[in-house]
Amino acid sequence: xxxxxxxxSNTVLHIENVSKRYILNxxxxxxxDLRDTITRMxxxxxxxxQSKMEKEEFWALRNINxxxxxxxRLGLVGANGAGKSTLLKVLSQxxxxxxxxxxxxxRMASLLEVGTGFHPELxxxxxxxxxxAILGMQKSEIIKHFDAIVDFAGIxxxxxxxxxxxxxxxxxxxxxxxxxxxxxxxxVVDEVLAVGDADFQKxxxxxxRDVSNSGRTLIFVSHNLTxxxxxxxxxxxxxxxxxxxxxxxxxxxxxxxKNVSKFQLTQNWEDREKAPGNDFVRIKSIHLIPKSDILQDxxxxxxxxxxxxxxxxxxxxxxxxxxxxxxSMTGECIFNVGDDAKIYQxxxxxxxxxxxxxxxxxxxxxxxxxxxxxxxxxxxxxEDALAFDILDHREGTDWYGKWPGSIRPKMIVVxxxxxxxx
Amino acid sequence: MNSKERIITANKSTIDYxxxxxxxxxxxxxxxxxxxxxxxxxxxxxxxxxxxxPLITTIVMAFAFGKIGSLDTNTSIPFILVVAPxxxxxxxxxxxLLNMSMSIVMNANLVTKVFFPRLIIPLSTVFLGLxxxxxxxxxxxxxxxxxxxxxxxKIIFVPVFVLLTFFATFGIGLITAVLNVKFRxxxxxxxxxxQFGFFxxxxxxxxxxAASKFSNPLAYxxxxxxxxxxxxxxxxxxxxxxxxxxxxxxxxxxxxxxxVTFFVSFRFFRKHENSFVDYI
Numbered sequence: 001x002x003x004x005x006x007x008x009s010n011t012v013l014h015i016e017n018v019s020k021r022y023i024l025n026x027x028x029x030x031x032x033d034l035r036d037t038i039t040r041m042x043x044x045x046x047x048x049x050q051s052k053m054e055k056e057e058f059w060a061l062r063n064i065n066x067x068x069x070x071x072x073r074l075g076l077v078g079a080n081g082a083g084k085s086t087l088l089k090v091l092s093q094x095x096x097x098x099x100x101x102x103x104x105x106x107r108m109a110s111l112l113e114v115g116t117g118f119h120p121e122l123x124x125x126x127x128x129x130x131x132x133a134i135l136g137m138q139k140s141e142i143i144k145h146f147d148a149i150v151d152f153a154g155i156x157x158x159x160x161x162x163x164x165x166x167x168x169x170x171x172x173x174x175x176x177x178x179x180x181x182x183x184x185x186x187x188v189v190d191e192v193l194a195v196g197d198a199d200f201q202k203x204x205x206x207x208x209r210d211v212s213n214s215g216r217t218l219i220f221v222s223h224n225l226t227x228x229x230x231x232x233x234x235x236x237x238x239x240x241x242x243x244x245x246x247x248x249x250x251x252x253x254x255x256x257x258k259n260v261s262k263f264q265l266t267q268n269w270e271d272r273e274k275a276p277g278n279d280f281v282r283i284k285s286i287h288l289i290p291k292s293d294i295l296q297d298x299x300x301x302x303x304x305x306x307x308x309x310x311x312x313x314x315x316x317x318x319x320x321x322x323x324x325x326x327x328s329m330t331g332e333c334i335f336n337v338g339d340d341a342k343i344y345q346x347x348x349x350x351x352x353x354x355x356x357x358x359x360x361x362x363x364x365x366x367x368x369x370x371x372x373x374x375x376x377x378x379x380x381x382x383e384d385a386l387a388f389d390i391l392d393h394r395e396g397t398d399w400y401g402k403w404p405g406s407i408r409p410k411m412i413v414v415x416x417x418x419x420x421x422x
Numbered sequence: 423m424n425s426k427e428r429i430i431t432a433n434k435s436t437i438d439y440x441x442x443x444x445x446x447x448x449x450x451x452x453x454x455x456x457x458x459x460x461x462x463x464x465x466x467x468x469x470x471x472x473x474x475x476p477l478i479t480t481i482v483m484a485f486a487f488g489k490i491g492s493l494d495t496n497t498s499i500p501f502i503l504v505v506a507p508x509x510x511x512x513x514x515x516x517x518x519l520l521n522m523s524m525s526i527v528m529n530a531n532l533v534t535k536v537f538f539p540r541l542i543i544p545l546s547t548v549f550l551g552l553x554x555x556x557x558x559x560x561x562x563x564x565x566x567x568x569x570x571x572x573x574x575x576k577i578i579f580v581p582v583f584v585l586l587t588f589f590a591t592f593g594i595g596l597i598t599a600v601l602n603v604k605f606r607x608x609x610x611x612x613x614x615x616x617q618f619g620f621f622x623x624x625x626x627x628x629x630x631x632a633a634s635k636f637s638n639p640l641a642y643x644x645x646x647x648x649x650x651x652x653x654x655x656x657x658x659x660x661x662x663x664x665x666x667x668x669x670x671x672x673x674x675x676x677x678x679x680x681x682v683t684f685f686v687s688f689r690f691f692r693k694h695e696n697s698f699v700d701y702i
Contacts, residue, residue, distance in 0.1 A: 022700060089699070093537035096696045103429050116535045119456055121463040126456075133452040134536050162463070 011105070012186055012217050013068035013091070018100035020061040020086055020241075060086040061097070062241045068234070070185075073218040075232035075249055077225065077256045083241040084221045088112060088190050091219065106185030106217075109136055113190070115175025120164035124155055124174060127163050131178045145181040152203075153177035173200060180207045186217045201401045205231060209398075226362070226392045229253055230400035257298055257391060264387045265289075272312055280318070280379045281371050284310040284348060288367075288386050292357065300391040301408055304357035307386070309369060310350045319343050320379070321372050322351050329364040334406045341375050358410035361403055362392035439692065442539045450542045453529075454549035457521075461550065469557075476558040480509045480565075487626035499665055500569045503562075507657040508625035510558045514551045514584070515591050515650055516616045521547035522595030523612050526603050530702045540695040544599050548588055555584055562661065572663070579660040583653060590649040590676060593683025600694045604701045623650040628658075629669060652676025 061083045068074055076084045089095045091102060092110030117134040118127050128149055132142040150156055153173040155166075163171060189208065208231060212218045222228050228235070228249065235252030237245040237259075245255045265288040269275035275282040286309035290299055299305065307324060323338035337353065366387040373379045392403065443450075462468040480502060487493050488501035497504055522544045526533060529543050559580065566573060602608035622645065624632060629651060636642035645651065653676060655669040 094534065095699045101429060110536070112535045117529075117532050119460055121460045122456065126459065130452055130456055133449045134532060134538075136538075139448055 010069045011067050011103075012070045012072075013066070013105070013219075014101075014103040015064055015066040015068075015091075016101045016103075018061055018064045018087075018090060018097045018102060019059060020083075020090060020095070021098040022058045022060055024056045024058050059241050061090070064100070064238075064243050066236060066243065066246060068217060068219070070217055071212070071215045072234050073212045073220065073232040074234045074236060075228035075252070076219070076221045076236050076238060077228060077253060078238035081240075082238040084238055085112075085190060086241075087238065088188055088219070088221060092188050104186065107136070108186040108188065109179075109182045109184035110188035111135075111179045111182075111190065112188075114172050114179065118163055118171070118175065121162055123162055124150075124159045124166070127174070128178055131175065135179060135182055136184075137182060141183070149174075149177045149181050152180060169200075176200070176204055176207075180204070184216070186219065187211050188219045190221045191223065201227075202399060205400055206398075224400070224402065225253055225257070226394070226402070227400040229392075230394075230398075254298060257389065267385065275312070276382055277311070277380050280313075280315050280373065281320075282312045282314065283369070283380075283382055283385075284312055286310075286367075286369065286382075286385050288388055291354075298391050299388060300393040301360065301362055302357045302393050303390070304355065306352055306354050307367060308350070308352040309385075310348050311371065313344045313346055313349050316346050317343055319374050320349070321375065323370040323372060324353055325368040325370065327366050327368065328406050329366075332406065334360075334365070338372070341372070356411075359407060360390050361405050361408040362390050363406070364389050436692075439539060443541055446538045446542050449538055450546050453542065453546035457547060457550045458553055472554050472557045473561065476509055476513055476554070477561055479513065480506050480561075483509060483626040491627070493627055493631060497665075499571055499662065503565060503569060503571055503662065504628065504658070504665070505626055506558075506562050506565060507661045508623075508654045510555060510562065511583075511587055511650065511654045511657050512620065512623060512625045513558065514555050514587055515653070516619070517554065518548055518551040518588070518591040519595050519598070520612055520616065521550060522591065523598035523602050523608055526599045526698060527606070527609075527702065533698050533702055540698060541596075541691060544592075544596055544691075547595075548592075552584075552588075573661055574663045576660045576663070580657065583656045583660055586656070586676065586680065587650075587653040589680045589684060590653060593680065593687045596687035596691045597683075600691055603694070603698050619648075619650065623648055624654050628666070629655050629672060646672045647675045647679075648672075649676045649679045652679075 064083075064087065076087065078084050086095070088110065089112070090097050091104075092108065092112065094110075094112075115127075115131060117131055119130065122130065128146065129139070129142055133139070150159055153170070153176075155170055155174055158166065158170065163174070166174070187208070205227060208218060208220065212231070218231070220228065220232060232249045235245075235247065235249040236243060237252045237256045239259065244259075245252050266286070267283075268285045269283065272282055272284075275284060277283050286307075289306045289308060291304040291306060292302065313320065319341050321339050321341040323336060325336050326334045328334055339351065364387065366384050369382040369385050371379045371382075394400075394403075462471060465471065467474065483505045484502040487505065493501065525544045525547045526540065532538075532543070533540065565571075598608050598612060629646075632645065633642060636645065652669075652672040652674075655666070655672045656676075658666040659668045
């Protein structure tokens with residue numbers, strides 16, 4: 001009995017069967033004006049059945065059940081429109097659930113935006129008090145933290161300048177500094193890392209770590225999976241308003257990546273006539289084979305892999321070579337490698353290429369293949385043959401911002417030593 | 423750790439709601455302070471505007487209705503003093519109504535990002551008007567000194583009638599604020615109502631002088647139903663010594679109007695406040 005009650009008291013957030021429905025009018029709700037409503041009300045009276053037809057329901061959340069314990073750091077992941085933000089809005093009481101119950105124990109503050117309610121005409125000082133009050137701080141608390149806020153934001157000189165004269169960086173720093181000095185038992189944070197430079201991101205993640213280290217509860221939404229994995233211990237994966245998986249963060253993130261990535265690790269054509277190509281060559285198959293057993297389904301930056309493909313050569317005594325292009329998500333070519341031209345007879349030709357681990361950076365990539373005749377004439381260019389994602393993997397660092405660059409080669413080592421003592 | 427448990431569900435009791443408002447009183451005050459601070463930022467005259475507007479309005483009204491409209495012929499006190507209470511009430515009413523009806527939409531960034539009882543927003547707009555009322559009353563005292571006019575003890579009722587004016591505005595303001603979220607037509611209608619409302623309210627003339635102009639007694643009854651008429655009549659009674667009699671004919675409709683609109687608008691607001699975020 002005692003154990004049960006202790007368990008219960010650990011739960012700070014209890015979400016039970018929470019659903020949120022939006023009514024979409026086919027005519028479009030956003031442009032609803034008075035005339036439309038009056039027309040609709042009239043038609044409703046005249047033909048009640050017809051107006052019902054116009055309504056379309058949209059469930060932003062469907063029967064969400066979750067228990068969040070004190071000290072948990074919960075990361076919400078999911079594609080755009082999966083319901084993450086709606087869930088945060090329900091939790092922070094901005095919008096009410098259509099059905100279901102949320103029980104919250106303790107003071108909750110939500111940070112859905114940095115600098116909510118800042119008034120451009122007011123000075124930094126005035127805005128600190130305004131924003132603090134909006135976020136739910138008492139005046140005494142704001143006074144207590146005032147110097148720390150100004151210091152954290154680094155805006156001492158501009159404290160009496162209207163914030164409309166601030167640079168966007170100063171604005172964001174001030175906004176975050178205020179939020180960082182909230183002392184809620186539960187902190188709800190939405191995608192604030194998307195703004196600001198690397199230094200700011202580092203600072204804000206550090207601050208969120210402090211929150212969780214002090215035994216408070218954190219609920220965090222971000223598209224930066226690295227940050228989510230680094231910061232959270234629990235994860236919840238939402239898809240189309242439904243809770244797909246809830247549990248340890250690594251398992252949840254893996255499940256999510258498996259679901260969303262545009263993985264196309266293999267393509268095969270049994271029928272030569274239907275295979276991509278032309279009268280000279282036709283592609284038979286192409287595979288991407290991971291050479292590590294760390295992750296079965298996903299690639300991370302450590303994974304070495306082999307690109308292997310086969311094609312039909314339809315011309316005798318053809319002098320052919322292949323050229324492999326690797327592109328980043330943005331369409332930039334990372335590298336292009338080829339082999340030496342050789343004479344091939346009619347039949348199947350097999351080529352392969354090994355990509356070492358600890359070489360590419362995390363991100364999405366795709367591969368194109370070109371078959372070249374007589375060293376100069378492209379015979380067939382097979383574009384976007386494969387697509388794959390490389391997940392991030394880091395050890396021994398507290399930094400979770402996006403690692404810059406297209407490649408992250410471990411073979412390039414930086415050496416430093418103490419050269420001289422003062 | 424705070425062991426109080428909060429429950430977020432589709433319905434909330436009125437008592438909890440009022441408690442929530444009470445807990446947010448600091449926010450109410452700071453939003454009001456923001457509106458007051460922002461109003462005169464980057465203006466040369468600053469708070470001077472709060473003096474000039476009622477002053478110029480009063481002088482122009484006294485001239486237009488008194489001299490051109492020849493209404494000042496049979497008044498025992500300077501006509502400008504007769505106009506002043508009307509201008510005070512009218513400016514407070516029209517300003518508050520306009521601010522209130524726009525309040526939710528103007529604070530869309532707060533409504534969509536933070537939780538607090540939404541009633542705080544329209545409530546906070548009233549303070550701006552109250553500051554102007556205080557300044558106008560100061561001006562009235564100045565005019566009294568200038569014209570050597572001494573109001574009697576009834577002047578202590580002025581705050582009561584300011585409060586009643588507030589409640590009369592509150593009912594309409596709350597309903598229009600809610601409607602404005604979904605129908606921005608309200609933003610067009612309100613200035614229009616204020617414009618012609620000025621002429622059907624006894625701002626520049628006396629209710630008693632209007633009475634004789636109505637050939638149809640029913641039209642006069644309708645004229646008296648205007649809550650602003652009740653407010654202005656009461657204010658004149660309080661501010662102008664024995665110049666104006668207490669007009670129950672316009673005061674009772676005002677009280678009835680306040681009671682009805684207060685409860686209706688409060689319920690209407692509560693019913694819709696949770697959907698603001700979905701429509702704004």
